[in-house]
Every structure is written in structure tokens, then in C-alpha cells.
Amino acid sequence: MERHPEPLVCGYNVHREADRKAMLEALGLTSIADLFSPIPQEVRLDRELRLPAPHNEWALGKHLRELAGRNASTRSHLSFLGGGIYEHHIPAVVDSLTSSEALLTAYTPYQPELSQGLLQILFEYQRMLSLLSGLRVVNSSLYDGATAMAEAAWMACSATGRRRVLASSRIWPEWKSVLELYMRGRGGEVVYVAADPISGRLDPRSLQASFARPAATFILQTPNSLGILEDIPAAAALCRQHEALLQVSCYPMTLALLKPPGELGADIVTCEGQPLGLPLSAGGPYLGVLACEKRLREFMPGRLVGEVRDIHGKPALALVLERREQQVSREKATSNMCTNQAHQAMRAAIYLAALGERGFREIATQCAGKARYLHEKLLAIPGVEPAATGPFFNEFALRLPCSVPVFLERMLERRVFAGFEVEEHLLVAVTEVKTRAELDEAAALFAETIGALGR
Amino acid sequence: MERHPEPLVCGYNVHREADRKAMLEALGLTSIADLFSPIPQEVRLDRELRLPAPHNEWALGKHLRELAGRNASTRSHLSFLGGGIYEHHIPAVVDSLTSSEALLTAYTPYQPELSQGLLQILFEYQRMLSLLSGLRVVNSSLYDGATAMAEAAWMACSATGRRRVLASSRIWPEWKSVLELYMRGRGGEVVYVAADPISGRLDPRSLQASFARPAATFILQTPNSLGILEDIPAAAALCRQHEALLQVSCYPMTLALLKPPGELGADIVTCEGQPLGLPLSAGGPYLGVLACEKRLREFMPGRLVGEVRDIHGKPALALVLERREQQVSREKATSNMCTNQAHQAMRAAIYLAALGERGFREIATQCAGKARYLHEKLLAIPGVEPAATGPFFNEFALRLPCSVPVFLERMLERRVFAGFEVEEHLLVAVTEVKTRAELDEAAALFAETIGALGR
């Protein structure tokens, strides 16, 4: 039987040996090595790379399933974890519509003539987040909630010419770390403002005191890291008084029911966009949402999609205001953002459109309602008390009559992620995906475990 | 806050109550009930249907995951099951390319002007299966291997004017049942031809004897229900002698390595197409492959895609020879086929194109090679013997020194589907997805279990 030419070793190289020879000939070269002649011999690698042998597709699949299979997840365990990242239901239609091949394999829409469809989805995203935040300008994404907070802090510094940033002490600890790192780079200072020990909310007197020296901005997270909803108007009033910009970082699900921060006086709103249709993904990728007042637009990092006209005067969409960006302004750019989270922004847009006005409100209402249902049951357990008196949304902190880490470990043995520890309290998040039966079961397990651990 | 209109109860109804009212008004009607006035009151249902309460999407997901989670599968167990349906690897690209929205949601391509893309995929499928089977005409799918065998038997009856069908006794038992049922409908008779007890192959003398009375066709399955490869030329010679058509029903993976049945004298080839990129699916949907000589085309059931010209003379693709079909010929049609397995045929085409000539041969070679590896190891177990001497492909029958059902049950406890029982033997299938480690592990478990069950 006729023999085949030698097969190619690697899956994604398309040339046969004969193709390479013919192409080299066309170049007047005799070997592949000739192509690399500009590389000095003395720096070259003189051995093969030490990497695993090539896996065929099913060996790869078995290996990955084995690795994934050893991870627990919110599908194998009953989870009450939150802390900025929440287990929401993602309609299948979101996955389906965002897996269109062109949306998966396109580049950033630098060529608007080829990209009107994806530009429009991003444009719709910007408008939806503008409506949610109550601010006029939204960019088409940053990396995540933490980097969005940090980039926005720098926006405020640029806009005010100040380098001092005030921030609530009740920001998620990881986000503080990102904020500090970003500000350290540019020579800014982060000063934390204490919370009221009873309500759990920001202490306005502390904020007032922190304004003793001028600050570019004050950053308020709501719900804060104890789950407490903050008083935005109070912070806004103090910021206005001290000519500082107010940045509110919020859980986007709260925006379904509560007044938009932009309406309450926030100049900048940032969010971790993960709750808007993004899988938990063990840490990422997520979505950084950034919205601001129109006057701050010049200082904004990232891409903006806007309406333009083609040379015939016909309306079209394109990336606009690129003079802020690194590919145009280089070291004078507002940021180094290049690759962003465009596909995640598309997911968020389609998620919101899939739910629609009342669907989104229904989800948010269930989150808050089911959290209250569990909250009440847990407070009935002897020794369990609320950690603070302020209002919560769907995540609440409890004081336990036992060691939180030991409690969590016991619950883990029962295949429950019962929350996580914040300031020696237990922070418990509830979302719409929990059924009444699951909440009842969880409450019973809480009671049993706390009872067993005693005082 | 402004109130929403009443929400719709059901997910896939698009009208609001106001829309329905307005549309009824446009019709001059006052209520939905008016639309149903042609239905006599006395037959109407006077109560609500007794169905489960509507599930939201995540409740539905939890319910289905719970049901699916209670099923074992080839992902949870090490499986050596075959019997016409095989656990092959399906390249992810097959899923990806067949999930294009238009291919999922289009109708049968009655409108060729709108359907050139999907017609072309079916056209390519037909050509690929023609190359594999060695016959010139392939239709664009039937339901599964069993119904393809039965429809093809009727083709032979129509072509020969006879009603007597001979069939090898070593056809999968379920397929025999389908064949008998289909032939019973049309008043045909099925006569089984015995196999040689030593080789496991068809006994040519039995076939010769069965031809004592004229028959429309002889149906040979290869590999047969003991896994033995049949002697097609021998059967072809006898069929020719008795002016009967030879139908060969085969495992398509064998066609990668072995001579095409069409070349060896088969007039009709049928296959269960599941091995060509279709998931096991707990029983279906699968794919019925049917190929025949050109002279039998008029008797063929199902759709055929062919080259035609548009009114401008430009080449195009369309369904052709529809005069055989029910929508044209009604009771005189070759079959009642309407909805077929078009999407599965597309999967098969893309599967074959993804592997390509040498990839397909490599897979088939691994199936046969790995089967031999395990076969040898199992024959080394004391008391285990081959059930027949004929050649096998990737599935083989063993005589065990213990009760097959008891053995299977013990193996199941170890999370192994060790095969299934055929004629008191154990039939074991091996495919490319098994690693050497898995085969070694299986062999050790076989030995241990058989040892424990004793003689």
C-alpha cells in the first residue's frame, strides 16, 4: 500500500516537511537554521526543551479531568462563600451567544469596519453599566474589581493633582493590597479610614478627620467587608466639602434594587463584574467595571466605544478618545491597559439583557430575601450574634460562640463551605441559587456543628 | 416606584397580556377562547394539566445534574462495552463546528437557496461514506444501524421483487428484532443462517442451503456478534450465484484498514455510524449509514444531496431524486423517512475530516492493536479461552471458567464494565481511548476476579 509522507509531530503546525523545503527554496535558503542566522550562536539553546511528551487529545482530556476532579467546587459542596465573588446562576444563553467563533477569535476592534458587531455589544455594555451606576461614562472593561479600584484612584489623582488617597478600612483585604501596590508605583499614599464599631459602617468623624490633609479621593466599598451597606450620601457630602472625588466600589447586584451611587454623589463607580454572568473560575478571569462623570473622561484608563461617522457620513461605532491610551500617548497615557476583558464585558451585557429589568431585580431580590431567611435561622442558634448593626444585602457577618477556623473545618467535612473569616467573624453569603431546602439543611448543620463545638 | 406590567409565567411565550389583547382586537375577537371556537365544548379539557410546577433555570439544572449524577458512565467506570456502539474519542472540534447556531436551528434543506452550507456538509458526508464503503451512492442518513439494515433489506426486496430475506445468525440481537419487525410490516420473511461453531464465522454450507428457496438478499454483519470478521467474498460469491443482493452491515472503524465491502462484492453497505464522532448518549441518537450500487438508487430510502444547476445554469446543491420520497410519492414511496439524522451525518463528516486519511487509520489501528494487547493478557489467565478461532478486529469473545453474569457483577463493584454476555461468552471491546495503564489494570482485575470465582 502507498505510504504516507512522514507525519507531523505537532498538532498546530500546518507545514509538511516538503512544504518547508519548497518555501525555503523560494527564499533561496537551504535549511530552517538559515532563518535564525541573526541570532548569535553563543546565546542559543543547545539542547531540547525539557517538557512533557506530547499528549494526544484524549490523554490530555483524561489528565485535565483528573486534575479538575480533585478540586472541590460549588457544584460538589454547598457554598456560602462570597467576599466580592458570588455564585450566581448564569443563563445558558449567555454561554451560547458569547461562544460565536468570531467573538472568540477576533482581536481588539482596531478595525471598526470589520468589527461593528462586537463594537455594538461593548457599546450596549457601556450603556447598561451607565444605567446601573448612574454615571455617564463607562469604559469597555478593566481586569477586575481590584485593579479597577486602583486605576480609578489614579484617575482621581490625575484629575485633582493630588496624590493622597483615602480609603475605607472595610475594603476586601486583597483589593487593599492591589490598591496599595498601584499607588506605590505612582508615588501615591493610601490612608485608611476607620469604621464605626457598632454599626459596622464607615465612621464619618474619622473621614472628616482624614480630610485634615487634602486628598484626591475617598474610596468607599459597599457592601463593605463585613457585608454592611454604606451611607453613600454622607461620604459624598464630606468629599464635596473637601473637594475630593468619591469613588464607590460596589457589588453590582445591589444596583438592581438600590439607588445608583452616581445619583447619590459618587464621581466614580467601580465594580467587580463577576456577578454579572461570569463563572467563578477559581479566581479569574473576571471583569473590572469603571464608570465616571463626563468631566473625568479624559483621565479614564481603557477603551471606550463611541459613535462616529464613516467617510460617507454614515453612523458607525469605533474605539474613541484613543489619545488617552498607551498605543497613542505612551508614557503619558492614563494607563498601560491594552488587552482588557472585552469578552467578559460582552458576557455581562448579554447577562443583563437576558434577565432584563425585572429579571435582574428578581435575582437581586432573591439574593437579599434568601440571605434574610438564613440570617434569621442562624441567629436563632444559641451564642450566634450579628457582628454589626448596619443593614446588609446578601452577605452578613456573625459572631460565633466558637473558633471560626475550627467551625469552618468541621463544616468542610460535611461538604459545606460555610463562609470565610473576616476580623474573627464569619462572613456568610447567600445568592438566588440556594433553595429553601438547602438553606434549611445548612441552618441545621450550622446549629449542630456550633452546638458540638460548644463555647 | 413605577410598577411593571404583570410578568409572563412561561419562559418561551413572547406576548404580554396587552399584546394578546391588541392582537385579538385586530382580529375582532374579545378573548383567547374565541380562537378555539372550532373545538366542540364536549371534547375540551375542563381542568388544568397535571404537570410539575415550572422550574427556573437553576432549579432545572440542579434537577438534571442530580438525575445525570446517579447514572454511571464511561467517564465514571472503566468500560469494555461494545456490541455495535463504541467509546471512541470525539475531537472537540467536532462539537465546536456542529454547534453553529444555523446548523442547530435550521430545517431540512427544502430551500436550497438558503441552505448551500448545510447541503455541502451532507454532500461531503455522502462522498466520504462512499469512499469508505466502496459503493457509489450514499444517502444523507437513516435513524441508526438497525433501521438502516431493515430499510436496506426492503430495498433489496423492492429491487428483486422477492420477500424472503436471509440474515446471518450473528447479528446483534437488538438489530434482529428491528429487522424482523420491519419485515413483518411489509410481509417479508427473515431466515437466519447459522455460523460455523469453530471459527465463529458464517457457515457457507448453511448459506448455500438457505438459498434452496430464492431470496432477495443476504445480510452479513462484520465483525459479527462474537466479534469475528466475516468472509465477505465467500458470501458475495454465493449471493451472485443465487441472484440475491449482498448487504454487509459493518463497524465503520474497520473500513479504515480493511477492504471496502463494495469492492468485495457487497451491493449494499449499512453501518451504525455512532463510532464516527457521536457520543454514546445512553442509546441515541445515533446514525444509520446506507450505501448502495448506483442501480439500486431508485429503491433507496431517505434524502440524497446532489449537484444541480440554478435557473442561471450555475452549479448548486439540492435534495435530489425526491420522487422516491414520501412527500412526493406518499404510499408508493421507498420509505416513510422524513426527519432523518442530518446533524449526526454532519458530525460524522467533520469527524472524518478532522482525523483525515492517516488519522482515521491511526485510530483504527490503535483499536485493533490495543485489543490484541488486552486479548493476550486475558488469555494468560488460567481457564480463559477464545470463544472462536476466526479473526477479530477490536472486540473479542472469551469463554470464562466461571459464570459470566456473576463475573460481570463483581467487576462492576470495582467500577469496571468488563463487557457483556453473548451466547454465554464474554464479549470485550477495546478502543483507542484506553491507555496501557488502564489495560494493565483491567487485566489484573480480570485475573483477580476470575481467580476468586474459581472454576
Add this chain to the structure above:
Amino acid sequence: MKQTIFDLSRPGVSGAGLQDPDFGELDPSRWFDAELLRTELIGLPEVSEIELVRHYTALGHRAYGVDDGSYPLGSCTMKYNPKRHEPLANLSGFAHAHPRQPASTLPGLWELLFHLAEYFAELSGMDHFTLQPAAGAHGELTGLMIIRAWFESRGMKRDVVLVQDSAHGTNPASASMAGYRCKMIRTTPEGLTDLGTLEAALDDSVAAVMLTNPSTLGLFEKNIRKIAERVHENGSLLICDGANMNSLMGIVRPGDMGFDVLQLNTHKTFSTPHLSGGPGSGPCGVKAFLEPFLPIPVIRRDARGYFPDEDRPQSIGRMKSFYGHVRVLIRAYCYILTSGSRGLRTVSENAVLNANYVQARLSPYLPPVFGGTCMHECLLSTAKLPVSAFDFAKRLIDYGVHPPTLVGAGCVYFPGHLRDAMLIEPTETETRESLDRMIEKFLRVAQEATEDPELIRTAPHTREVGKILPSGSHRSQRAHEQKRPALEPPGADVP
């Protein structure tokens, strides 16, 4: 026609590596006799993965589905297919389960199928269901084979099935496959079954009368109870082509009308995707007295749980190799669970509302063939226009509307005098706005037809290929007095 994948082949290229290093190079000639082995290449195309992807991505774009726009294909019910069903039907415990696994290892599957059969029974008024049939036509055949077995079990030979002249082509074809002679029942000028003709045809050769209700003309058989009575008095059974069950849910049940057998089409009523032509699923329901004859296995429940029962001596046997189109049925199950009883009833209400709305809006230009209230589809005529229904429909393609069902271009066969009729089924998933846009396009084509009939006759003008005349419909070809140029042999015919 685009280059085929064969034209793109570059011998020696393979997709991503497939070899198993633990086994290395294997040589089949060591295992098989030389005369068994292929001596030549098969001839399969060889392309790299990117070439494969670009080829089939481009082909996938050259098709038109429900997700692309209006699809008023009468009797085919091209409604929206919920996306949520896809990942659920692909769950590992369904997709990767082998049909030869011990029944005890698939309890979740049996439970699902058992309940689904119960829901179908409740919806249709039948007592028992088999989920085995692969498609609607296969379900028809199943029902007819059951009827046959029932007569045989009683030692009776009856060899005629009566079928409406407007029936789906599958009805007579199925009857023929089940060994019956077909006799046609004429349709009255009102589009209904002619009771007189029916009564005249009923004699002791008639095993069954097969009706589609609502009919393929979109009309409900008002006399259905009377028909059932007559049929049963004659010792015959009444079988329903349940393809149009989507207009009846929660309103009236074929079982209550007097039908003894029916099949459902999951894609028409329960939104399983049509997938360019299938796979579908055609569950078949029967009244209690026919239950012993259902194909094996039948899913049953006992104290230990749900299981497939094969020990059924009176069963007709198997209609296909395994239990049914499991992953299609899961989608139907999901649809029922999402919708609930009120949701399903609303589906039928809105399907009928939409069809009547379209009929009312279009009737000044395209008068309904039968007038009055229609069910879920309306039958309109182009007779007033100087172009044929076929030409009219092809022009709709230029406006991004899939043509309605016509003779020779859809699954419904119309009696000769209806050759200018179009069967339009908007389905309940079209909004009023979408219907208005579609109606607007119909009206535009109607206007064009009077102003510039040649424009219509030569349409479509905007697709990669021009008008293609149907191969099988002699009637239609005669009507146009055009011959199809050079019909090539079918594609698989390799020169």
C-alpha cells in the same frame, strides 16, 4: 458551490497528533491477512485543524436557522429552541453512558424517561407511551404496527388504512410500511374530513383511520367525536398524527377526542431543535388496551425503582436498536419542566393567536383558502397574483424570510387544487413586532408581484445561488413549464 474539503486536502497532514507513545508505531499487517487489508488509500481529505475550522465555519454561516429570523414553515413548527437544554442534554451521566451498561447503573435515566412518558400521557390523554421512535414518521409506523399486532392478537385480518388526502406524506408511507393498503378520504370544500366519504369507506377491511387534527390545512375537525364513534362502531381504530399537538396543549386532548393511538413530534411541540433535518423523536402513545403491544423495552417502576422491562411477550419488538433518542428526549423533558401546565397552554394559545393574526392581516392580498378561524397555521392563496406560490415564496428569501410550506418544498402534500396555497405557521415564539415585520415583507412581495412579476419569477436575487427548481414536484415543474437543467447524479456518486 464552495470548494469541498476534498479540494483542500494536503496529503500527509493530520489533525493534532493522535499517536499513543505507550504503543508507538503499530502495524496492522501483522494482524490481518493481506487479502483483508486495503491496498489503496481511502481518499479521505487531510487538512490541518485551522483549515478544517475555517471550512466548516464558513459552511455553517451559509445556512439559515430559527436564530437568524422568521421561519414560518407551515406544519414544521420552527419555534425557538431554548439554549439551556444543550448543556443539560450533554451532562456526562447522559452523554457518556453506554446503552449496554447494566440497567441498574442508569437509575437517573430511567426515572427521567418514566416521568417524561407520564407527562406525554397527561398532555395527550393517552394511557401509555413508548419513547423509542426516532422521529414523527417512525412514531406513526410504531402506532400502526401496534394496531396491526392488536388485530392479529385477536385473530383478525384487516388490511386497509384510511388517510386524509391532505395528510403528511409520511402517513400513507407509514401505512404502506406497516403492510396496509391506503385509501384516501376526500377533504370537503371547508377543508375538513368528508364524513360521508369516510362512512362509505368504512368496512371490515379497515384496520384504522389516520387523521391529523388539527389537519395540515390548519383546521380543527369539528366532527371528531362523531368520526371516532363511526370508526369504533366499525371495529376500526383511530390513529392521530399528533404533529399538530402544539396547538392543543391544555385545551383539548386527542385521547379525549377518541383517538386510540398517536405520535408526538418533539421538535414541533416540545421545542427540540430540528438540527438541519434531525435527529428528532416521535414518542408514541396508546390507550390502555394496546399497552401490551408497545415496543421493548418499556420503562416501568416497581418497589426498587425505575427500570427497562423487556419481558413483554406481546410486544411488537424493537423499532430501533436502543431506548430512544435519549438526548433529544431530555430537551423535551426540560421544556415541559420549564413551562409547566399554564406555560404549555399559553404556547398553544399564542400559536393559534399568531396564525390568525397573520391570516387576518394578509387576507386582503392573499386570501385564506378556507376562511374562518384557523388553528396554529393558516393556508393562504396566491391565486389572485400573477405569480405562483412557488415564485412568491422564493422572493421572500430576498427579504430574509424562510418560505412557507408549499407542494414539493415542505413536508405537507396538498391536493392538486391547492397548488397555489402557502401554509404559514408563525409559531408562538414570534413577537407581534416580528410578525408585523414579516407581514410587511409578504405585502411588499405581493405588491412587487403585480408591478413586476418577472422580478418575482426569477427570485431569489440576493443569495449565492439563484432559484433552484424542485426535482420531485412534477406538478410544480409543469406549472412553470420549465425543465430543471441537467440533473446530476447524487453527490455520493463518485465518478
Add this chain to the structure above:
Amino acid sequence: MKQTIFDLSRPGVSGAGLQDPDFGELDPSRWFDAELLRTELIGLPEVSEIELVRHYTALGHRAYGVDDGSYPLGSCTMKYNPKRHEPLANLSGFAHAHPRQPASTLPGLWELLFHLAEYFAELSGMDHFTLQPAAGAHGELTGLMIIRAWFESRGMKRDVVLVQDSAHGTNPASASMAGYRCKMIRTTPEGLTDLGTLEAALDDSVAAVMLTNPSTLGLFEKNIRKIAERVHENGSLLICDGANMNSLMGIVRPGDMGFDVLQLNTHKTFSTPHLSGGPGSGPCGVKAFLEPFLPIPVIRRDARGYFPDEDRPQSIGRMKSFYGHVRVLIRAYCYILTSGSRGLRTVSENAVLNANYVQARLSPYLPPVFGGTCMHECLLSTAKLPVSAFDFAKRLIDYGVHPPTLVGAGCVYFPGHLRDAMLIEPTETETRESLDRMIEKFLRVAQEATEDPELIRTAPHTREVGKILPSGSHRSQRAHEQKRPALEPPGADVP
């Protein structure tokens, strides 16, 4: 512009029902003070699922990806993205794991990430990697922050970073974010770093020199070892923008060239999809002496297994909230496991071969700016033609080719005198046939440019919108002496 989803809104419509019957109607006003609650509707669109699907399906078709055809976007490396990675990255144990789960419940994740970091180290010649950075630019920033922390740990203040004038815009922008002043190093007429300028700029204010090698002009820095020596003699560190690592795999390693820090771009080198603009991933590698400064957590292995280590007192802290773009990194891991060492080397060989082939075939008409052998991308000039590179590129769209990278229309900034240059990167996943087809189209446009320059200047002619002038590139606007008409405020700006 197509109607937006807002235009399609029909108030009161919702997707498939969302209510939980166990909780029924819930009233938020019972839980929150009235002044907290929204008083008006948000204004989100409300559509049914079919309307949603049709809208976004249509928009999805109005985009152009690698799966659609040639995409020679220089420096952006638009190679084929293997489909097999998608379901694996979506496995439940990855996709549904919460980042706040106890570390002990994610052993498979840590093991994967640990090995992936090792593979990156082996490939690049660095000693340690963090997988945390969200994209290439984020990786650059991470590297610069690590350099900064290292100088600070030694009590040194250096505030300048030297950058090539041809560098990606992200390089100077990242330097600026890390608190450095940027100084530009001129490119020689051969397109390489001017060693003299570099040496002159090196003083004790220079913390680091940042080079892209091969450069964004597609050329390898022959003097890289000498550069590294001089930089290190000056007490400065050498940081690599590893965006072009895809041309070096298995051939030469930045770590061996003398780089102390580099970032990788997983989509350029490891085929993770670009997803219309991201998410990407930008792992950052360092030499051993910088390891203590890596961001937390660092994945480590001890006797009990793999785990994320946060107890690292010298760490710069966190670059983002959690461990990295896990589901992007999984794809890179899969790519490496599929390819193996030879496969990756072949990737680089073929990438360079393809670029040189395109350069050689096009150079008679579009001469290379620098001549000689290029690496994985070639820089060609339209200076001989009567149209600008921008116009030329836009005409390619009409032929179904994505434009190459240009000033103002891609992520590379070219110094002023290169405004007529096009950076063309075919990538290794294009076949010779595909390259020939693309070359043919370039030649056709070149011919058109001489015969009918107006046709080129007004292109594209075949898309739903005409040519759009870039907003940011004043240079380009001046070149055309055309003003962008009426720039509207960005989309989010709701009037």
C-alpha cells in the same frame, strides 16, 4: 449601526421565569430604608429569549476572527486557537471553584499552575514565574514593580527606565505606572537598538532597560549579550517584553540572553484566544535573585503537595484580586502538553519561515523597511505606492484579509519615519496555500493602487460601514488631510 437591544425592549417581558416558588413574591421595601431604594426603573432592556438570541447572533456574525480567514496583524499574533481547550477550561472543578475555597480543596488547580510555571521557566530561561498578571501589559508592570522593590530593598533609588523608540506603547506606559521616567533609545537605520545611544543613556539613575527581542520591527537584537553586559555593569536590570517569544521557542531563551525579568503573552505564544480584546494572561518570570519579590500568592510544593504561599514578607503584594486568569492559563497548559518540546520549536520555526516567505514574495512591490531575514513578522513599506499604508490596509478588508498592524490601528507604535510601514505577522498556523492566497490579494491591491488610487483611498467598499478614520492618530489624519466628522461622545454617555 443595527438597532440596539434597548430599541428592541418591550417593557414587562422577561426571559424564562426566574421566580422561586418556595419564596414567592418578595418585597425589598421590607428590608431596606426607602431612601436607599431605587425610585425609578433602571432602564435595562427587556426582551424574550428568542429576541435576545437573534440580536446577539446577528451581532456575532458581524465580526471577523481567526476562524474566518487571514489575520496577519503584526505583533498581535493571531494564530489558530485550538477548540479542544474550551471544554477543558470549562470543567466543573475549574469553572465552578470559588477563589475563597480553602486552599486544601483545590489540589488539582495548584498542581496545574505549579507545573505551568515550571514550563514557562524552562521555555524562557527564567527561574521563577508568577501567573498572576491579567495581560501582557500587566505582566510588564509586575516586572517593573519587582525591579523597583529590589532596588528599594537595597536602599537604592533609581527612577529611569530606558525603552526602545519602537516599543509597544504599553512599555513606556507601564514604566510610568511603576513610577519611572521613560527615556527613549533610538533605533539604528538597521532597525536595531543603537548601542551608542544606549551606552550614553546609562547612568546611575537607570533602574532598567526594557527591550523587546525580537523587536516590534521583527528583528533580532544581534548585540543582545553586549547590551546585557553594559546594562548589568551599570547596576541596572534588563527586562524583556516577551511578546515575541513565539519566534524563539526551543531556539534561544531570554534568560540565556541576559534578561532578568520578562513577561509572556499567553495568546501570542500559547494560542489562548484573544476573545475580541481579552481576557488574556501575562505571566511574569524573574531570575532567582528577584524571586522574593514576586506577588502573592506564589504556588509552591512541599511534602504534602502543592499550595499557594502568601507568607512572603518581601513580596510586592498583589497585582490583582486572586491567583490569575485561571481559565486562560489552563488553555496555555493544554497547548504546551499537546505540542511538546519539538512541537513548540516547530511553531517558532514555521512562524519565522512564514514571515520570511511573505516578505520575499511581496518585497518587489512592498519593499521591506530593513531588508534581510526577519523573525516572525515582516515590516513592509507602501512608500513606492501612491496611497498610504492606512489606505492600503483598508482595501485589504474588501478582499477578506484583516489589515496588518499600522500606526494608530494596532498595538505597535512606529517612530515617525515608519508611517508607511505595515507589520505583517502571518503566524505558523497559515498554510503555504493560505499565504499564497493572501499574497495574491496584497499584490492585487498594490496593482489597484497604481491604476486607481481613488478606489483604494475610499475603501473598504464591501462592508456595512465605510472607512472610519482613527480618532487618536493625528499623524494619520494629517496624512490624509481629512477630518473625522463629528466625533460623538462615547457610548455610555447617556443624554
